Amino acid sequence: MAMKKFINNPDNLTPELLEGYCAAFPQKVKLVSDKIVMRANPKDESKVAIVTLGGAGHEPALSGFVGEGMLDASVVGDIFAAPGAPKVVEALRLLKRDAGILFVVLNHEGDVMSGNMAMEMAKEEGINVRMILTHEDIAPGADAPIENRRGLAGCIPLYKVAGAAAEAGKSLDEVYAVAEKINDNMATLAVALKTATHPQSGDAIFDLADNEMEIGMGQHGEAGTGRSDMLTADETAVKMAAQVLPAANAGSGDKVMVMINGAGATTLMEQFIIFRATKNYIESQGATVAHALVGEYLTVQEMGGFQMFIAKLDDELLDLLNAPADAVSWTVR
């Protein structure tokens, strides 16, 4: 059976998509050295730069968040595969500055290995860089060791607050502190309904029965923790929010950010319905939704499902979320 995707040679997916992306938005992004997406108008050297790394196939993540007020560079690997450390070091070298670089890595083994190796090499070259690891997945339990907690779509709000702090001229320590604050107070849980096709192999990345859903599914089809019969939108939202809200250390009296992140084939219609139920649940717990995102931010090809992300906010984080930004996939006037 033919793969029902619009592609050419499966080996060229990443270069072609990056070329298309940067050609579509030349006023915002440019492609450097094949796999590095950088801001078309670089920020001032006196400000901290924000860099991330990660595989392709999750569009718009991660490169959709390169832009004023967010990332300075995204280093792209191949489909679902981290870029090698040498390419990361190249990006760090391009952005080397006295103000320093915040380097955001999502907790997936390949990414972490490349990240660690790049850090080692960058330090040898005297590059001022600090690494922060996102690991907000609560599928293995909110108290599971960090190694077991994957980095999901939570990196994106983290880019936003760190990017805004950097744009405001904060020091590397201050930018790191802001990133750490949201990192320590955010949680994500994913649910899958329908599988996706790996665009290189053409295989389904997992199987689910016609009436099944799986809570805790990872971003590459890694198994989750709870297969069950399908629930309604409201039941699903409440079941998940009841775990995510406390895992973000939030409860009565707190202001939170909610992101409903569509995995690919789950419609925005459904995401709004899920958001509605999530907000109602959060309010029933005495907390308020002070910031929301609903849409496709980090996808898994055409997987059906979504990630529910919640972060506890204070005024500083809320202001940083509302600060101007001009990335292709997150623009704030």
Added chain:
Amino acid sequence: MAMKKFINNPDNLTPELLEGYCAAFPQKVKLVSDKIVMRANPKDESKVAIVTLGGAGHEPALSGFVGEGMLDASVVGDIFAAPGAPKVVEALRLLKRDAGILFVVLNHEGDVMSGNMAMEMAKEEGINVRMILTHEDIAPGADAPIENRRGLAGCIPLYKVAGAAAEAGKSLDEVYAVAEKINDNMATLAVALKTATHPQSGDAIFDLADNEMEIGMGQHGEAGTGRSDMLTADETAVKMAAQVLPAANAGSGDKVMVMINGAGATTLMEQFIIFRATKNYIESQGATVAHALVGEYLTVQEMGGFQMFIAKLDDELLDLLNAPADAVSWTVR
């Protein structure tokens, strides 16, 4: 087999999604009288208002484009079904002003009937309103009678240029002229790869064989004109662009806008690859891409496929496209 969607009662889809949408973005939109999405901060009464109508199930369209610099109100029907004329008149009444209202209707029979009836009633009430019909689908041929040419995603760039002109204080005649200019110089062609499930009936909205695609498919599963074996991304893009570019009256020496609008399950990765090939084709014809959108603007549930939209631009249209806007799904700083 269960419908693989996160929904509650299928009869409540539209109210729930509208409630979720407006609750997620209260600083931008508000829900009035159940089915009217309006700007949270209305524009000055001295400026022309822009209103549209259309069915739900195409999220983010149409209500995602309500906001500063774009629509003042979107009147929503039910899934894939136009709102009734009384509701449209209600919206027109709310926005009644001496400066007048531009009323944008997409060419689908139900929409047009409601639109015409609403115009009749509005005129009886002395509301100053002009209607414009989008009909840029070229599936039945670029020269087919207007009745046969559906309004596809092209309404969205039209909202943008008309909205920007209105925001700039232009008169109703001037706003209408701008809308008419893009309307006369735009064309769209859709292609489908995979069907979608009607979220109320649970049925597939059409069938395609495992190796088939269909060029010209409509926004509700209405049949297109050309079923064929699947082509590569590049072949598909070139085949479509070769029809769309001339239908937008564009060729050598012209500046154009391109929108690749994902139908739902076609990934942004694929859309970037399609955009790349489209741009290459356009440049091979001596034209240049001066503005681009790539993403999901008007979807058909989880249908696989996309719409290719091209408009010929002059400097005025390009400036209006680049003017600030603050709708949820189209923000320009």
Added chain:
Amino acid sequence: MPATVDYDAFTGMLKTAADRIITNRDHLSKLDAATGDGDHGTAMAKVANAIIATIDSHEGNDLKKLLKAIGWAAMSTDAGSTSPLYGSLFVGMSEAVPEGSGELDCQVLASVMESGAAKLRKNTKAEVGDKTMIDTLVPALAALRAAADSGKAIDEALSDAETAAATGAASTKDLKATFGRAKNLGDRSIGHLDPGATSMSLLFTGLKEGLAAN
């Protein structure tokens, strides 16, 4: 059988017609799935429910006002082409009910239906043969008019109209659609009954049965 229908009889006929539609909801949607977007049953059920709800909540027994209210309610059902088409059918019917009239005789009934049809047809260029509800409506009203003109009683006249409606609806099977969503199918629409023609035929069946039942 009296020679006229009064408010109660007419609302009884309308409710029976609405029930007929609601009973056939899934059947109509299946027909629409073959050539359109699969929602015609949902759409017609909304209109039918609007008819019933408007009648149930209507105060007094002014048929002219009632039909106008049904028209507005039908238009507000957000049911694709169906809402404006049926909305204008009822608004148009209302326009031909003589001011203050309590009862309709067979001639007036035919005029009322013709006025509704004329308003409905302002929405569309579809003619007989285009595979739409027009293929049912036009012959049904021609039969109603012929019966009225030849002095038949209302029940006979409605029976003639029903027969003509059913024949008209059946004729759509072999036609090629040139209006509505089905037109996009072109020749592939041939062999399928038009859903809108089918529901319009159910309406005439319901009117006839509703009269008999009251």
Added chain:
Amino acid sequence: MPATVDYDAFTGMLKTAADRIITNRDHLSKLDAATGDGDHGTAMAKVANAIIATIDSHEGNDLKKLLKAIGWAAMSTDAGSTSPLYGSLFVGMSEAVPEGSGELDCQVLASVMESGAAKLRKNTKAEVGDKTMIDTLVPALAALRAAADSGKAIDEALSDAETAAATGAASTKDLKATFGRAKNLGDRSIGHLDPGATSMSLLFTGLKEGLAAN
């Protein structure tokens, strides 16, 4: 069989190992599909191609430089966990090649491999029994070291290493994964061979066969 391997012999061994991997590309991806994300064959083929391309374009016959270049090329293959793990394996091997050395005897070969393994293991806390490539690498190097210490010839030593590697790879079938993407499966990972352990075993087979062929 000489007591040492020189630059040509060693690159021949590496190329044979790379060929082995490439031939098993689909098999490795299938194994990964069962417990991970289905790309291990693609990943290892990229590393194998990087080995071959680096050897083919390398000038001179400095093994130390060559291995470092292979390490960097492997790291740059964008192949998930595989790139950094194999990248550091080769960089680590390079570090243990004596400066200016043209030939490796059995003892030095064992040290070179051990240095590579040590660098690789800096990336991961995985131990034997965790259902990863470590289950192959550790017993294979233990066998190589034992053979070298007992004075065996290089071909015999590599043969011992290959046998131990194969046994180690096979042992992963009954283990529960605690590292890599497969760990998310928990108990459901039991019953599947680990893809990384399998490819590492193919590498040892290739090294042995490559030596024999030259």
